[in-house]
Amino acid sequence: RAVWAPMTAAFKKVKDRKGWEEAMRRGIDALLDPTERSALRMAFAEGLRATWKKEDEAIAVLREVLDDDPDHLEAGAALGEIYQRRGMDAELRELLARQLDRARDRGDARAVVALSLRTASLFGPDQKADAMDVYRGALDWAADDADVLRALYGLYGAEEDARDRASLGERLLAVEVPGKAGALALDIADQLVAREDEGAALAARAPGFR
Numbered sequence: 001r002a003v004w005a006p007m008t009a010a011f012k013k014v015k016d017r018k019g020w021e022e023a024m025r026r027g028i029d030a031l032l033d034p035t036e037r038s039a040l041r042m043a044f045a046e047g048l049r050a051t052w053k054k055e056d057e058a059i060a061v062l063r064e065v066l067d068d069d070p071d072h073l074e075a076g077a078a079l080g081e082i083y084q085r086r087g088m089d090a091e092l093r094e095l096l097a098r099q100l101d102r103a104r105d106r107g108d109a110r111a112v113v114a115l116s117l118r119t120a121s122l123f124g125p126d127q128k129a130d131a132m133d134v135y136r137g138a139l140d141w142a143a144d145d146a147d148v149l150r151a152l153y154g155l156y157g158a159e160e161d162a163r164d165r166a167s168l169g170e171r172l173l174a175v176e177v178p179g180k181a182g183a184l185a186l187d188i189a190d191q192l193v194a195r196e197d198e199g200a201a202l203a204a205r206a207p208g209f210r
Contacts, residue, residue: 017052038072041065045078055082070102089122096122109141117147128155146175166191 024044031037041061048058059082065075076099083092096119103111116138123131135152142148149172156165169188176184 020047034068038065038069038075041068042074042078045075058082066098070098071106093119093122104141112141113138113145113148117151120151128157131155144171144175146172146177149175162191 021044024040024047028037028040028044031040041064045058045061045065048054048061059079062075062079062082065072066079069075076095080092080095082088083095096115100112100115100119103115116134120131120134123134132152132155135148135155138145138148139152149168153165153168153172156168166188169184169191173181173184173188
């Protein structure tokens with residue numbers, strides 16, 4: 001560090017991009033500690049973006065960070081921000097899918113939920129089934145998460161099984177905030193009436209208006 005840090009600063013100061021990049025690459029290659037190597041790569045990526053306006057090259061460096069350390073939160077967040085801003089939905093979904101797999105491997109239910117919500121939100125109207133599968137996978141980790149239940153419930157349409165939607169609605173009703181529970185209870189009751197289950201419809205209305 002004592003050698004490459006002043007060198008990279010000098011190249012940056014005189015706006016010698018080629019010399020700066022070479023010095024950064026040499027520094028990265030010389031570092032044996034993975035944490036330090038990732039930190040220098042992050043500085044490299046930030047320099048490419050902020051100073052030299054070379055975002056495509058910064059993307060490649062951020063990917064190198066994640067190849068070296070798949071759980072590097074800062075690199076994942078930076079790459080995700082770039083993908084989202086540039087409308088690179090396929091790349092963002094791939095990134096989130098890898099992060100989701102890592103979260104499952106760690107047994108991190110909170111991360112699974114957060115990543116699932118973000119992943120499913122990227123699917124378009126013609127990919128509703130894919131989004132629903134992501135939400136259902138999240139419920140395997142957090143069965144009573146209101147955000148996931150609400151998002152999945154909202155995707156059910158006339159073509160989906162009415163019984164499944166009513167059952168999901170009842171699960172959501174058990175954890176829904178009071179301000180939304182009344183309307184949800186009526187919606188569930190209407191579905192049950194449509195199924196000619198009036199007894200269940202009356203039971204469904206009750207929790208929403210307590």
